[in-house]
Amino acid sequence: MNLNIYVFFSALIVILGVLLNYVSSAGAPHIIIILADDLGWNDVGFHGSDQIPTPNIDALAYNGVILNSHYVQPTCTPSRAALLTGKYPMRLGLQGKPFPPGQPATLPSAKLMSDYLKELGYSTRLVGKWHLGYTRWNDTPTYRGFDHHFGYLNGFTSYYDYLTTWTHRGVTYTGFDLRRDRDPAWEYQGQYATDVFTQEALTIIQAHDANIPLFLYVSHLAVHAGNEGKLLEAPQETINNFRYIADSNRRTYAAMVSKLDDSVGAIVETLEQKGMLQNSVIVFLSDNGAPTMGMFSNWGSNYPLRGIKDTLFEGGIRSASFVWSPLIVQNARVSNELIHITDWLPTFYSAAGGDISAIDPDLDGLDQWSSLVYDLPSPRADILLNIDEKDRNAALRFNNWKLIVGPPSLQSNDGYFGESGKNVQRLITYNTSAIAYSPAGRSIAKVSFTPVLEPDYSILRDQATLRCLPEKGKRSSCDPSSGAVCLYDIPSDPCEENNLAQYFPTIVRRMKRALVEYRSGLTPQLNQDLDIEKDDPKLFQYTWNPWVDCVDVTCSA
Numbered sequence: 001m002n003l004n005i006y007v008f009f010s011a012l013i014v015i016l017g018v019l020l021n022y023v024s025s026a027g028a029p030h031i032i033i034i035l036a037d038d039l040g041w042n043d044v045g046f047h048g049s050d051q052i053p054t055p056n057i058d059a060l061a062y063n064g065v066i067l068n069s070h071y072v073q074p075t076c077t078p079s080r081a082a083l084l085t086g087k088y089p090m091r092l093g094l095q096g097k098p099f100p101p102g103q104p105a106t107l108p109s110a111k112l113m114s115d116y117l118k119e120l121g122y123s124t125r126l127v128g129k130w131h132l133g134y135t136r137w138n139d140t141p142t143y144r145g146f147d148h149h150f151g152y153l154n155g156f157t158s159y160y161d162y163l164t165t166w167t168h169r170g171v172t173y174t175g176f177d178l179r180r181d182r183d184p185a186w187e188y189q190g191q192y193a194t195d196v197f198t199q200e201a202l203t204i205i206q207a208h209d210a211n212i213p214l215f216l217y218v219s220h221l222a223v224h225a226g227n228e229g230k231l232l233e234a235p236q237e238t239i240n241n242f243r244y245i246a247d248s249n250r251r252t253y254a255a256m257v258s259k260l261d262d263s264v265g266a267i268v269e270t271l272e273q274k275g276m277l278q279n280s281v282i283v284f285l286s287d288n289g290a291p292t293m294g295m296f297s298n299w300g301s302n303y304p305l306r307g308i309k310d311t312l313f314e315g316g317i318r319s320a321s322f323v324w325s326p327l328i329v330q331n332a333r334v335s336n337e338l339i340h341i342t343d344w345l346p347t348f349y350s351a352a353g354g355d356i357s358a359i360d361p362d363l364d365g366l367d368q369w370s371s372l373v374y375d376l377p378s379p380r381a382d383i384l385l386n387i388d389e390k391d392r393n394a395a396l397r398f399n400n401w402k403l404i405v406g407p408p409s410l411q412s413n414d415g416y417f418g419e420s421g422k423n424v425q426r427l428i429t430y431n432t433s434a435i436a437y438s439p440a441g442r443s444i445a446k447v448s449f450t451p452v453l454e455p456d457y458s459i460l461r462d463q464a465t466l467r468c469l470p471e472k473g474k475r476s477s478c479d480p481s482s483g484a485v486c487l488y489d490i491p492s493d494p495c496e497e498n499n500l501a502q503y504f505p506t507i508v509r510r511m512k513r514a515l516v517e518y519r520s521g522l523t524p525q526l527n528q529d530l531d532i533e534k535d536d537p538k539l540f541q542y543t544w545n546p547w548v549d550c551v552d553v554t555c556s557a
Contacts, residue, residue, distance in 0.1 A: 028213040028352045030280040037224035040290030040300030048465035049421025055434045056265030059441035064324030066334045072319045079287040084112045086345030086365035093526035102532025106133025114145025128219035152177040158226040159193045159233035175537025175544040198263040222260040225296040249299040265439035272443035285321035292417035301418025312395040330375035334463040337378035403511040404486040468495035
């Protein structure tokens with residue numbers, strides 16, 4: 001054997017031995033979820049755009065596993081329900097629209113990720129957005145498995161004053177929505193939300209006993225729009241960094257993404273300083289695609305994907321996502337294996353050392369831990385993307401195929417929107433040094449056995465960049481609002497430009513039958529007429545507050 005090859009493999013065996021020995025002795029890993037809100041597919045550097053630098057996010061992505069086929073739900077509440085329950089929202093009655101203020105429906109009494117991890121000895125903390133109902137105190141995070149919650153209960157709030165405004169039947173309601181557990185946190189008014197939630201996460205990490213496993217769920221407001229008239233907000237000094245972006249709204253959005261990236265870097269750096277990073281699993285994802293236009297538009301970009309938030313096209317449900325951990329043996333790669341947001345509950349439970357056979361057998365999520373760690377095939381062959389019995393639409397991914405049936409909720413959202421992020425004069429070349437020397441990049445280098453080198457960033461970025469069909473391949477578009485059935489070969493046609501339904505009728509029939517089988521387990525949507533008059537913030541010292549009596553004495557006011 002060539003001496004150099006022998007030395008290489010000998011060194012590799014030693015490294016793997018050290019890693020496996022470390023994994024077996026370090027105990028359950030710290031689990032950190034960083035959930036961005038309404039972040040566009042194309043608004044991170046690792047997907048090929050130069051327009052908005054995200055050096056900290058990119059550093060984690062390149063040193064971890066970029067999940068290029070990670071699916072979520074079309075809107076906020078359904079995605080968050082899927083994440084925490086491990087079940088498709090249609091089984092919970094949450095497959096419809098996200099909860100507005102005063103919605104009596106809440107997350108059903110399923111066992112949550114926080115409950116499962118708490119049973120394994122984890123400290124469980126939620127920072128930021130809940131958006132799963134708050135009719136009673138029993139429905140709020142600290143009664144659903146979280147030790148503490150600092151954040152807001154509704155789907156959005158404003159970035160500086162934490163006021164949430166909603167108009168119902170011609171009446172406008174405005175209330176304060178920021179709490180530490182049950183108490184309003186008025187003292188944070190005037191401070192920028194992304195910074196406030198970041199500092200809370202850092203404080204939790206700094207005060208945490210590293211010998212106790214931590215589950216930290218950072219559910220950012222960024223980059224969701226705020227109230228009408230003040231949709232996008234960011235510090236002016238950050239906005240000024242993006243003068244090269246012509247559109248003023250897009251410029252502010254870029255600043256919001258930049259502050260989100262700073263947050264990721266600060267969290268990773270603090271984990272390293274605390275000695276926790278080397279035994280952590282960090283997942284970054286968006287809850288759905290960006291709403292480039294329409295209600296609560298944030299000017300995000302899902303380029304080159306079709307559709308935006310609240311659609312079943314890829315732009316609405318394909319999430320900018322990755323997982324990073326020193327525990328991942330086969331890292332620095334782009335995975336095109338199927339993974340769904342429901343998978344994180346059993347995956348984290350497995351990573352934490354739990355017995356998968358002990359969890360709810362009716363979960364839709366699958367344990368992906370071995371697949372992620374060792375680059376094995378995904379256990380998934382299909383993903384139910386949604387069934388909405390009110391809008392009468394559904395979608396299913398089966399191996400390479402994707403089927404969409406039924407009219408979209410808004411036909412105008414099903415096109416192609418958003419900036420490409422290419423040819424930005426200020427950023428002619430991708431700044432790999434900024435990634436390597438970002439807070440996240442430097443921290444990763446301190447704990448990684450084999451940190452990824454700068455030349456590899458461009459290779460991984462190219463692999464993670466989606467490309468549409470050439471013009472000659474765009475033979476048959478599809479408009480589901482006209483009653484057409486849309487069938488796409490997603491790996492070869494990620495932009496959903498060539499409908500193959502007429503060429504593969506057997507596949508269409510098979511996937512339709514699968515949708516019928518899934519529908520047999522559907523729970524009718526829980527959304528009800530708003531009870532907002534009883535939840536009027538004026539009745540609760542101008543805060544959004546639970547308005548129905550508790551169902552037991554443990555949470556009575």
